[in-house]
Amino acid sequence: MNLALPRLCSNCRHYQRLAQRTPFKLWDRTCAKCEKEIKTSYSPNRPEIIYCESCYNNEVA
Numbered sequence: 141m142n143l144a145l146p147r148l149c150s151n152c153r154h155y156q157r158l159a160q161r162t163p164f165k166l167w168d169r170t171c172a173k174c175e176k177e178i179k180t181s182y183s184p185n186r187p188e189i190i191y192c193e194s195c196y197n198n199e200v201a
């Protein structure tokens with residue numbers, strides 16, 4: 141598999157909760173597959189392909 145799978149995904153809910161309390165940088169991005177809007181700590185200029193949680197789970201399933 142030639143994808144850099146986002147580590148954040150398995151902890152999305154945790155990180156989003158954290159982000160509401162602390163200034164942790166999350167970027168508004170869209171899933172590379174379904175184009176759903178997601179939050180990620182991967183900045184837009186990073187080369188990794190970003191998937192939303194459900195697409196990520198489909199990929200690793």
Ligand SMILES: [Zn+2]
Binds near residue numbers: 171176
């Ligand atoms: Zn998706």
